[in-house]
Amino acid sequence: MITAGFNDPVLDSQRCFRAVLDAMSRPGRIHRLPALPEAPAPLNPAAAAVLLTLVDADTPVWLDQPEAADWLRFHAGCPVAAEPGAVPFALAAGAMPALASLCQGSEEEPHLAATLLVQVAALRAGQGWRLAGPGIEHEHRLEVVGLPADFLAQWAANQARFPRGVDLVLCAGDQLACLPRSVQITEG
Amino acid sequence: MYVAVKGGERAIGNAHAWLDETRRGDPALPELSVQQVEQQLGLAVDRVMAEGSCHDRGLAALAVKQAKGDLIEAAFLLRAYRTTLARFGTSEPVETGAMRIQRRISATYKDLPGGQVLGPTFDYTHRLLDFALAAEREAVPPAAEAEADPTPMPRVTELLAREGLMRREPADTTEPPDLTREPMRFPTSRAGWLQALARGDEGFLLGLGYSTQRGYGNSHPFAGEIRMGEVTVEFTPPELGFAIELGEITVTECQMVNQFAGSKSEPPQFTRGYGLVFGHGERKAMAMALVDRGLRAEELGEPAEAPAQSQEFVLYHCDNVEATGFVEHLKLPHYVDFQSELEKIRTLRKGGGA
Amino acid sequence: MIEQGYNFGYLDENTKRMIRRALLKAVALPGYQVPFGSREMPLPYGWGTGGIQLTASVIGPDDTLKVIDQGADDTTNAVSIRRFFHRVTGVATTERTAEATIIQTRHRVPEATLGEHQILVYQVPMPEPLFRLEPRVAETRRMHALADYGLMHVKLYEDIARHGAVTTSYNYPVMVNQRYLMSPSPIPAFDNPKLDRMPALQLFGAGREKRLYAVPPYTPVRSLDFEDHPFVPVRADAACVICGSRASYLDELIVDDGGTRHFVCSDTDYCASRPPLQEDAA
Numbered sequence: 001m002i003t004a005g006f007n008d009p010v011l012d013s014q015r016c017f018r019a020v021l022d023a024m025s026r027p028g029r030i031h032r033l034p035a036l037p038e039a040p041a042p043l044n045p046a047a048a049a050v051l052l053t054l055v056d057a058d059t060p061v062w063l064d065q066p067e068a069a070d071w072l073r074f075h076a077g078c079p080v081a082a083e084p085g086a087v088p089f090a091l092a093a094g095a096m097p098a099l100a101s102l103c104q105g106s107e108e109e110p111h112l113a114a115t116l117l118v119q120v121a122a123l124r125a126g127q128g129w130r131l132a133g134p135g136i137e138h139e140h141r142l143e144v145v146g147l148p149a150d151f152l153a154q155w156a157a158n159q160a161r162f163p164r165g166v167d168l169v170l171c172a173g174d175q176l177a178c179l180p181r182s183v184q185i186t187e188g
Numbered sequence: 189m190y191v192a193v194k195g196g197e198r199a200i201g202n203a204h205a206w207l208d209e210t211r212r213g214d215p216a217l218p219e220l221s222v223q224q225v226e227q228q229l230g231l232a233v234d235r236v237m238a239e240g241s242c243h244d245r246g247l248a249a250l251a252v253k254q255a256k257g258d259l260i261e262a263a264f265l266l267r268a269y270r271t272t273l274a275r276f277g278t279s280e281p282v283e284t285g286a287m288r289i290q291r292r293i294s295a296t297y298k299d300l301p302g303g304q305v306l307g308p309t310f311d312y313t314h315r316l317l318d319f320a321l322a323a324e325r326e327a328v329p330p331a332a333e334a335e336a337d338p339t340p341m342p343r344v345t346e347l348l349a350r351e352g353l354m355r356r357e358p359a360d361t362t363e364p365p366d367l368t369r370e371p372m373r374f375p376t377s378r379a380g381w382l383q384a385l386a387r388g389d390e391g392f393l394l395g396l397g398y399s400t401q402r403g404y405g406n407s408h409p410f411a412g413e414i415r416m417g418e419v420t421v422e423f424t425p426p427e428l429g430f431a432i433e434l435g436e437i438t439v440t441e442c443q444m445v446n447q448f449a450g451s452k453s454e455p456p457q458f459t460r461g462y463g464l465v466f467g468h469g470e471r472k473a474m475a476m477a478l479v480d481r482g483l484r485a486e487e488l489g490e491p492a493e494a495p496a497q498s499q500e501f502v503l504y505h506c507d508n509v510e511a512t513g514f515v516e517h518l519k520l521p522h523y524v525d526f527q528s529e530l531e532k533i534r535t536l537r538k539g540g541g542a
Numbered sequence: 543m544i545e546q547g548y549n550f551g552y553l554d555e556n557t558k559r560m561i562r563r564a565l566l567k568a569v570a571l572p573g574y575q576v577p578f579g580s581r582e583m584p585l586p587y588g589w590g591t592g593g594i595q596l597t598a599s600v601i602g603p604d605d606t607l608k609v610i611d612q613g614a615d616d617t618t619n620a621v622s623i624r625r626f627f628h629r630v631t632g633v634a635t636t637e638r639t640a641e642a643t644i645i646q647t648r649h650r651v652p653e654a655t656l657g658e659h660q661i662l663v664y665q666v667p668m669p670e671p672l673f674r675l676e677p678r679v680a681e682t683r684r685m686h687a688l689a690d691y692g693l694m695h696v697k698l699y700e701d702i703a704r705h706g707a708v709t710t711s712y713n714y715p716v717m718v719n720q721r722y723l724m725s726p727s728p729i730p731a732f733d734n735p736k737l738d739r740m741p742a743l744q745l746f747g748a749g750r751e752k753r754l755y756a757v758p759p760y761t762p763v764r765s766l767d768f769e770d771h772p773f774v775p776v777r778a779d780a781a782c783v784i785c786g787s788r789a790s791y792l793d794e795l796i797v798d799d800g801g802t803r804h805f806v807c808s809d810t811d812y813c814a815s816r817p818p819l820q821e822d823a824a
Contacts, residue, residue: 014601021566025569058556088563137759182570196616268584513589513591516588520588520611522612524649524712527792527793528732529711535776536705
């Protein structure tokens with residue numbers, strides 16, 4: 001049984017896109033998604049909405065757990081890839097793959113780098129990390145529950161590769177926050 | 189105040205009404221039908237299909253009528269319509285070797301299997317205005333017909349290749365790029381540039397092709413073969429798994445035969461330039477073949493210094509819908525930028541570095 | 543009434559998704575030109591097809607759209623584009639800068655400071671800031687990869703050596719977040735400082751050249767200059783004959799055969815929202 005996608009595919013994906021665009025433009029700012037599909041396990045609603053908004057037949061997707069593959073193929077028509085190394089979109093419902101293992105783009109074509117969706121336990125504003133960089137007036141604070149212990153070290157390496165590097169969408173429940181490769185993170 | 193650019197909505201509406209009126213012309217005369225355009229201005233329709241990259245004679249004829257005979261405007265109309273169409277898939281490659289020939293000529297052999305077929309051509313007409321056409325004539329007497337010659341018509345380039353004198357094209361099984369879906373990347377593949385040339389502007393390609401004959405990128409071409417006629421278009425639906433016939437389209441193909449001195453790894457042999465366009469578009473197919481050969485300079489280890497040998501120069505400028513848009517955008521108001529230039533020049537003339 | 547037979551915003555959903563993906567990468571790479579599969583639009587290339595495709599991919603029923611060309615809402619191309627979006631989306635349109643959530647512009651940045659809730663979409667004819675110095679795209683791509691902008695610095699330096707000043711007065715190149723050299727589109731250099739650390743998201747679309755780019759909010763945008771020749775934004779040294787502003791960018795009008803010149807605000811909403819004829823202190 002395949003559960004429902006967006007209620008209104010055109011307008012719901014537009015609303016979700018605006019949330020993702022604003023989240024990517026203001027790193028660390030938490031957005032609650034305005035329209036959600038019936039996400040099948042193990043997808044959380046925010047991650048499912050982002051995928052339906054952005055992927056289609058032109059974008060292979062890698063899923064760390066295959067249970068939602070049929071749902072995604074049915075609603076988005078995207079190929080599901082077996083390996084994460086060359087895909088434009090990857091989703092980690094469980095443990096996050098190493099950032100360095102994903103497509104980084106090249107110096108001449110850094111836009112070909114992957115976008116990684118990571119499902120996390122919680123996102124909290126006003127505490128935790130200190131974020132700086134494009135999109136941030138002074139400082140954004142963000143606490144993320146459920147990332148690997150060495151995440152900040154991985155992020156520092158990702159950031160050092162700029163303009164190459166992976167962009168992150170962190171999804172918790174119906175909320176998301178983004179970490180574009182341009183953002184610097186320091187421990188709070 | 190400043191009516192010319194602050195006309196607004198009403199001015200636009202009025203302008204369009206006037207355009208409609210001038211398109212119709214003198215209402216005392218019968219209106220031109222789309223079918224008449226399609227039947228009697230067939231080469232205009234062919235050119236619009238080629239440069240609009242959409243094979244539909246009826247729509248192309250409508251575009252010619254709507255554009256008042258401005259063929260670049262018509263190609264633009266057809267392209268803008270084309271982009272809104274759903275895409276069902278990609279056809280199988282058409283087999284021009286199996287073309288139902290209307291015209292086939294070779295400048296390299298006096299005779300060859302299948303023979304020379306002149307077909308409906310302007311060649312050898314004396315370009316004298318035919319005043320009989322100005323008067324509405326009685327029905328045109330039918331041209332003489334004969335049984336179609338069943339002899340297969342092998343391509344001239346194939347005859348040369350069998351002898352080992354024509355360079356074999358390396359087989360390329362990679363999926364060709366689609367320049368209507370993704371931006372061109374440079375250097376692009378031959379499949380990529382042929383796609384761009386096939387819908388490129390006839391006049392631009394004609395000028396460039398001509399330049400290769402005048403020493404700007406020596407190509408020493410012979411018109412190995414030009415053929416025009418009907419080819420079958422086939423499509424393999426994924427659910428069927430075998431090709432089904434969709435119909436026939438008319439195309440013109442030109443294969444130029446060019447000298448090639450050879451290289452360290454290859455003996456002296458002929459090389460080819462290729463042109464293929466929708467409809468009967470012989471001038472365009474020939475120009476395209478010349479430019480295709482020009483663009484192969486790098487691949488064949490030749491110096492690539494002439495305009496027709498530069499991928500970026502040719503491919504960024506051959507599209508008339510892009511070119512006409514950008515040239516014509518100069519008539520949009522630019523007074524903000526012009527004002528900044530005025531102030532800059534006044535300051536510089538005062539001798540004050542701002 | 544929304545035009546029948548076309549999708550919301552004219553573009554099909556696949557095209558919107560392709561552009562949306564490219565926009566997110568553009569935001570993650572401030573000032574970098576992302577190639578995208580620009581479509582043929584029912585308006586000519588060079589007339590705003592890039593900006594239109596971006597607006598169409600971003601806009602929703604809750605938005606209020608403003609379209610300006612040369613700073614004005616009533617120039618013919620601005621009217622035409624605003625009408626197009628009204629036909630294909632039915633969204634509200636406005637001439638008031640403060641009321642708009644999306645502002646599509648050609649050649650100007652509004653005088654009013656934009657807020658976080660707004661998106662500014664620029665129509666861009668030539669996205670490559672280096673194109674007059676190096677027309678080959680493959681070459682300029684390499685230069686951006688290496689952040690090798692020596693050509694541009696030499697050009698500006700030669701201007702100063704020859705003329706005592708940089709001769710570029712519009713489309714004046716900027717460095718975005720100290721990494722990518724970027725064309726701000728052909729806005730007058732007067733507008734360049736407004737791009738720096740703007741609270742609104744700025745999106746740039748070049749349809750014919752098939753590239754888009756972005757400047758995220760609060761991102762440093764510096765006009766190229768030299769320590770001994772700092773960048774100076776230039777406007778006509780005059781006051782608007784309608785509102786008297788001596789701070790806004792002005793259009794110059796020739797009002798008689800004797801060549802008498804008058805100046806009026808280029809930003810029509812800014813001008814209309816000021817009390818008439820209050821001459822500022824010079």
